Amino acid sequence: MGLLGILAGLSLLVWLAYRGWSVLLLAPAAALIAAAFSGEPLLAHWTQTFMGSAGRFVAQFFPLFLLGALFGKLMEDSGSVNAIADYMTEKLGAERAVLAVVLAGAIVTYGGVSLFVAYFVLAPMATALFRRADIPRRLMPAAIIVGSSTFTMSALPGTPAIPNTIPMPFFGTTPFAAPGLGIIASAIMLGIGLWWLGRAEARARLAGEGFGDERPPTADTAVDDPLIRERAVTAREFDPAELHRSSEAQDRPGIVVAAAPLVVVVIVNLLMSFAVLPNIDASFLAEPRWGxxxxxxxxxxxxxxxxxxxxxxxxxxxNGRRIPSLRATMDAGANAAVLPIFSVASLVGFGAVVAAMPAFDAVRDWVLGIGGGPLVSLAVATNVLAALTGSASGGLTIALEALGPTFMAIAAAQSIDPGLLHRIAVIGAGTLDILPHNGAVITLLAVCGCTHRESYMDIVVVGIGGSLAALVAVVLIGGMVGSF
Incomplete structure (x- = not known):
């Protein structure tokens, strides 16, 4: 009965979440269903297990959600993201339209700009470039996915994307975990993405397929669609409803000024990880007052x-002087972080209740019993949970909350570098989360004016196929030579 309750709760969560119901309501309801089937105390699991786990997630990661959303909104309203997009358009031009869109997405997201902010800038850029180059509109979402939602989210060393930060408290790692393997994985994702898009463009030209019909802009519709919003906030760390709460600068900065904050993110992240923090005396953290x-x-x-x-x-x-209303921008950025973190935290709370059920021992045994060893088990666990929740962050946290200590114990016994676990977990969470119901996919298709029928198969190849190939490579190389 306990295992049936877990499946019933998960089914309810998945089914209603993808129909636009709020995860804030669904997650505790699903958790209570799982507890009821096991004959466990309902109120205790809601207030102690569910809320305790959700609260710990908020306490750990709200600074990153807050600062990330705020930074993305400031970059948008200062005109910096558009300036970078314009620069890539000018330098690469319509003849290299796909590469321009991919590189622009990679630059802004690796520099810390929130994904949904990037979407609403990259879609108009891609529309203009693809129209001039007469490349089918249907390839726009896949091009944006390659640059913004694959290697810069899960593989490139030091990326400040939320999924890359989640394993750090569990494994004691840094954002630069397994940098060599991360670079290899990034090259695979980028290579497969560009290869497929180049092939698709060539085939379209041979078939005489051009940009296609003109369609009215859909960005405003996507922002105001409550169904898209409910799905989006569990997928990424920015509430799209806040995108139009403030005004963007009328004039845009030069490329040096626009890109300077992105460079600062990378440099300071690197210095803090390898020079500053390793050399400070943090013994005070062991005191009860610091947890x-x-x-x-x-x-x-x-x-x-x-x-x-x-x-x-x-x-x-x-660049702050260019922002029309700094207070409005700051408020919108701060507000954009609230619903996403509580939505993901609710998924984490549901996972904690499930992990506390006696029947979960059978699930744990099944995961650890998967052939291929702990690296394969970890990859499968993060893949499955990210797919079911439609969230790389939510699926990854649930997996690590339930199985992280077990994998760390196995790593210690088998001399596996925690950095390798970190990189496999993040790449694994960033593969099957890009399913048709994923909030980021739905939002991107809406912003580009495309449908699942037109564009989803290309997204599958560049988003899921490329990431799975990179994951397999990292598991094989890491299993043979370890982390580097």
Whole structure:
């Protein structure tokens, strides 16, 4: 009965979430269903297990959600994201339209700009370039996915994307975990994405297929659609409803000024991870007043938070005067972080209740019994949970909350570098989360004016296929030679 309850709760969560019901309501209801089937105390699991786990997630990661959303909104309203897009358009031109869109997406997201902010800038850029180059509109979403939602989210060393920060408290790692393997995985994702898009463009030209019909802009419709919003906030760390709460600058900065905050994110993140934090005396963290923790458990979050804060300060110093209403922009950025983190935290709370059920031992045994060893087990667990929740962050946290200590114990016994676990977990969470119901996919298709029928198969190849190939490569190489 206990296992049936877990499946019933999960089915309810998945079924209603993809029909636009709020995860804030669904997650505790699904958790209580799982507890009821096991004969466990309902109120205790809601207030102690569910809320305790959700609260810990908020306490750990709200600074990153807040600073990331704020930075993305400031970059948008200062005109910086559009300036970078314009620069890539000018330098690469319509003859390399696909490459321009991919690189623009990679630059802004690796620099810390929230994904949905990037979507609403990259879609108009892609529309203009693809129309001039007469490339089918249907390829726009896949091009944006390659640059913004694959290697810069899960593989490129140091990326400040939320999924790359989640394993750090569990494994005591930094954002630069397994950098060599991350670079290999990034090259595979980028290579497969560009190869497929180039092939698709060539085939379209041979068939005489051009850009296609003109369609009215859909960005405003997507922002105001409550169904898209409910799905989007569990998928990424920015509430799209806040995108139009403030005004963008009329004039755009030069490329140096626009890109400076992105460079600061990377440099400060690197310095904090390898030069500053390893050399400070953090023994005070062991005291009860600081939660009895260790530096390794918080260093990764501290590094990314400091990098984003430094980037925000840099942007305000060099470009803040362009923002029409700084208060409105700051308010919108801060508000954009609230619903996403509580939505993901609710998924985490549901996972904690499930993990506390006696029947979960059977699930744990099944995961650990998967052939291929712990690296394969971890990859499968993060893939499955990200697919079911439609959220890389939610699926990854649920997997690590339930199985993280077990994998760390196995790693210690088998001399596996925690950095390797980190990289496999993040790449695994960023593969099957890009299913048709994923909020980011739905939002991107709406912004591009495309449908699942037109564009989804290309998204599958570049988003899921490329990431799975990179995951397999990392598991095989890491299993043979370890982390590097």
């Amino acid at each position: 009895g923790t260790t530096l390794s458990a918080v260093a990764g979050v501290w590094a990314v938070a400091t990098a984003l804060a430094a980037a925000i300060a840099t942007l305000l110093a060099v």
